[in-house]
Amino acid sequence: MTELRAGIIVGAGSAAFEVMRDMVYNLPVLTPPRWVRSRTTPIALENLLHYLVALLDHPASEHRIFEAAGPEVLSYQQQFEHFMAVSGKRRWLIPIPLPTRWISVWFLNVITSVPPTTARALIQGLKHDLLADDTALRALIPQRLIAFDDAVRSTLKEEEKLVNSSDWGYDAQAFARWRPEYGYFAKQAGFTVKTSASLAALWQVVNQIGGKERYFFGNILWQTRALMDRAIGHKLAKGRPEREYLQTGDAVDSWKVIVVEPEKQLTLLFGMKAPGLGRLCFSLEDKGDYRTIDVRAFWHPHGMPGLFYWLLMIPAHLFIFRGMAKQIARLAEQSTD
Structure with a gap:
């Protein structure tokens, strides 16, 4: 069995991306919880899917764990800033010290459309830095990693087709x-x-x-x-x-x-x-x-x-x-x- 782990995924339907998207589009001033300072290596959904498909050509007889990462190390706050630049939405961003993850979940449930259970899992995962080491995976499956800004731009374009379902x-x-x-x-x-x-x-x-x-x-x-x-x-x-x-x-x-x-x-x-x-x-x-x-x-x-x-x-x-x-x-x- 092969296990593939990834932190923030930049793509349509990704909880972290949709929280960011909803906050930027819905609020004139962003006051996210303190966990926005956590650093991650966001990866484009397109890159992650390529890894998943390519791994089928590399079967293993024992349990393996690979970490998938994008080309940049960014805090969630920096990702907000990049998203605002790409989308053209200028917002003030002032992190506030919400005391517990339960208040954070309530906050996200009110101002975003992400389901509460998904938001809870997101907050739990963002309590600490998630810096993936993708050295082994990139050696096995080389590919061009998409920059965060380009991934955001592509995702926003893709989401225009959401209602065509x-x-x-x-x-x-x-x-x-x-x-x-x-x-x-x-x-x-x-x-x-x-x-x-x-x-x-x-x-x-x-x-x-x-x-x-x-x-x-x-x-x-x-x-x-x-x-x-x-x-x-x-x-x-x-x-x-x-x-x-x-x-x-x-x-x-x-x-x-x-x-x-x-x-x-x-x-x-x-x-x-x-x-x-x-x-x-x-x-x-x-x-x-x-x-x-x-x-x-x-x-x-x-x-x-x-x-x-x-x-x-x-x-x-x-x-x-x-x-x-x-x-x-x-x-x-x-x-x-």
């Missing part, structure tokens, strides 16, 4: 609305309900959204949100197709249907005015003795306004999605009976 139904409108400043990891809120209803019954009810039942729960809140848009001059479409089952491309009020997987998932693209890009997913799953219906919103915030909007809406989202999931299950159970 199955999660968004490869939807052209979603792709056109995506901005580089949007968070890579989506903020999310939702609720899951167990039910005895069949998948067919659940799917039939879910497809009624925007019709007689409107949004199944909290319709006055949905109406209030629509009125807020109209108050600032944003015209919203109304209505939905008359047919029983929705199809990709259909409009449900201001929402657009972007994913339809019968008896599995229905996804709607958020169409109201807000700082970010979002989608609402209805996911069904057969667990054998019971089924589940999950109603969940995914939100990629645009800077600090997008974060504030999400935090402001969280209580309403949790309340509404809980009610929606329960009402969908209730209606499906009634039709099953």
Whole structure:
């Protein structure tokens, strides 16, 4: 078995990179915890992947450990400074002495889209210098190591394609609305309900959204949100197709249907005015003795306004999605009976 170890990875989805990215894009003044002074040897994801693939051509009969490193030794603070220079975002950077890693995790959870468990692991790893010795690995697999600035530039370009994926139904409108400043990891809120209803019954009810039942729960809140848009001059479409089952491309009020997987998932693209890009997913799953219906919103915030909007809406989202999931299950159970 061969084990490959790396510290900071510069690439789309890397926790360290996305924390840095979100802080630079979301905050006018950066006040990161004291662990930004730790030094590392950041490596480009492209270089790391090359090592992983090439190691397949160098099998070993015993356990080996290799360390992978980039061409530069940089503190996390220096990486912030390089990132700001490459992205063109000028920010004040003032490290503050947060006393514990738990406060640091809370801090990152509020201002970045990186999942808390991932942020916790990142902070734990950055408590000390992580200076990899890649001498043995480079002797075995020579390659040109990409400089930190070039890796950042390449990653930011690659992340522009994030929304062109199955999660968004490869939807052209979603792709056109995506901005580089949007968070890579989506903020999310939702609720899951167990039910005895069949998948067919659940799917039939879910497809009624925007019709007689409107949004199944909290319709006055949905109406209030629509009125807020109209108050600032944003015209919203109304209505939905008359047919029983929705199809990709259909409009449900201001929402657009972007994913339809019968008896599995229905996804709607958020169409109201807000700082970010979002989608609402209805996911069904057969667990054998019971089924589940999950109603969940995914939100990629645009800077600090997008974060504030999400935090402001969280209580309403949790309340509404809980009610929606329960009402969908209730209606499906009634039709099953």
